[in-house]
Amino acid sequence: MTTQKNGVFVRRPLIAGNWKMNIDHMEAIALVQKLAWTLNDAGHDYDRVQVSVFPPFTDLRGVQTLVTGDKLSIDYGAQDLSDQDSGAYTGDISGAFLKKLGCTQVLIGHSERREVHGETDELLNAKLVAALRHGLTPVLCVGEGLDVREAGNHVAHTLAQLEGALAGRSAEELTELVVAYEPVWAIGTGKVAGPEDAQEMSAAIRAKLAELYSQEFADTVRVLYGGSVKSKNVASILAGADVDGALVGGASLDTDEFSKIISFEKHTDTGVQG
Ligand SMILES: O=C(CO)COP(=O)(O)O
Incomplete structure (x- = not known):
């Protein structure tokens, strides 16, 4: 969600696990329940900072039941989806199914999918199209990787991945x-x-989006x-003007630590190293 304040875009931070x-x-049910209580006790304002979790597929029904039953403000999504909608694709999961489970978001192109499952920019482009087709926020x-960074090619490499996955898509399709x-x-x-x-890198990504689409579009992403x-490094990372949130792996499995990360506005860093 993006709002405008005095003509300036205000991007709502997203902390995702x-x-x-x-x-x-x-x-999963215990974790989400504890997370919701902890955030509630801390007076968390979801309009200020959005919170999402990305559980494994098999957890999604339970998370949906809890979130809808208890009217929780935590969003949830899947870690992957198929580029296909249905058919003979053993083991794959359709975006249509995710939508029916109340998912609002889906991860696409996580490095572990790229590396372990050999997902290419072309496939990720098709997955992105599938997400959009089903109204899921990609x-x-x-x-x-380290070799690319050490060779000094990290910006070009990352922007090429971005361009590859977005190929052929319009700004109107990509509003979320x-x-x-x-x-x-x-x-x-x-x-x-x-x-x-x-x-x-966040600034470079935004500049690339401005080049591909428009500055106005880039300012909303x-x-x-x-x-x-x-929790000890999140505040300084999110201090960057173009960094709008965090995608948290290991630390999102610990409710106390994850809720401290979500409350990043309330504390300062104790050290940059993880
Ligand atoms: O891959 C990540 C989130 O998608 C990051 O994982 P860690 O926070 O465990 O380094």
């Missing part, structure tokens, strides 16, 4: 687009990109940072 292949469907993940910059070398390693690195985000 990617559970990856962790937490079964019973644990959270498009991009980012470079969220981009997550996740340098692969910072994922699950405890190494975190410095606040300057996160800001540099939220760009998240992901990679070893913790």
